[in-house]
Amino acid sequence: MKNIVLIGFMGCGKTVVGRRLAARLGLKHVDTDREIEKVTGKTVAQLFAKDGPIRFRSEETLLLKKMDGKRGLVISTGGGMVLNQENVELLKTDGILVHLYADAQVIYNRVKGKRERPLLNRGDLKKRIETLLEERAGVYDVAELTIDTGKYTLDEIVEQIIQYLRERKYIQ
Template identity: 60%
Template sequence: MFNIVMIGFMGTGKTVVGRRLAALLKKRFIDTDTEIERITEKTIVQIFAQDGAVRFRSEESLLVKKLEDQDNLVISTGGGIVLNPENVVSLKKNGILIALNAPPEVIYQRVRHKRSRPLLNKGDALIKIKELFAEREYAYDVAEYRVETGDKQVDEVVQEIILYLKNKYNMRI
């Protein structure tokens, strides 16, 4: 059994889609941010504020290494996890990478009231989203399949992924 790994920019729906997908496929769900918070006993905001982005990225890489030999998981990743090529290698070792994408304006509407986004806590959030989005968009090309989530309901996105898995891997669901 392989893992399904949700990648993409913040606010594209990785966690909510991943959780629903895991339930339907009877796989265990792991959200890397939540797992890092559990392991470090700090929130992501605290890690960024107290220890910096480098420490957070280090925690992500350690977690990905721990997950690379596990299977039957749906993993929702942080938006920047694929910026490290070693993380991509680890995630692909036993996983199918599915990228979720949405326009920056949709992402802004989804995340604008969340204070748990350390990269957006300073300045104009929409401008920061557009800047980060432009910087990172190429990084999600490592995915095997990409789903546009901007104008779709969660169940539509989940069904699109399931249809892809059925057709490509003959999965019975």
């Protein structure tokens, strides 16, 4: 079975949906940010602060190359993973890309009390979210399926993904 790869902006639910989806399907869940933290011994925030975004993005690509050929995973990616076309190609090789999104207000409500997101720790949070969403317009269009996580419950989102996978004969 191909991997199920969750892509989308930060705060759209990739990790929580990924965990639940993996549990429902009996698959292993991989969160790319957590894997990078294990390998580097630094949090994502520390990597961005000490080594910069270029280093972090290179760690994402290295991780995907190490995962090349592995199948049957549910992968929750970092919000910027698909900014690099090489990453998109690596993910598509063994994966079905699912875009989880939400509007700026929903994202703001989800992340406003959290400070571990380095790209959001500058200036007015709501404006920063809106700016980044505008800058990334279209980058998530590489996905086969898109779901607005602001409109559905966790279980409804997982069920939509499973239904899509069944309809496309990716799973039984």
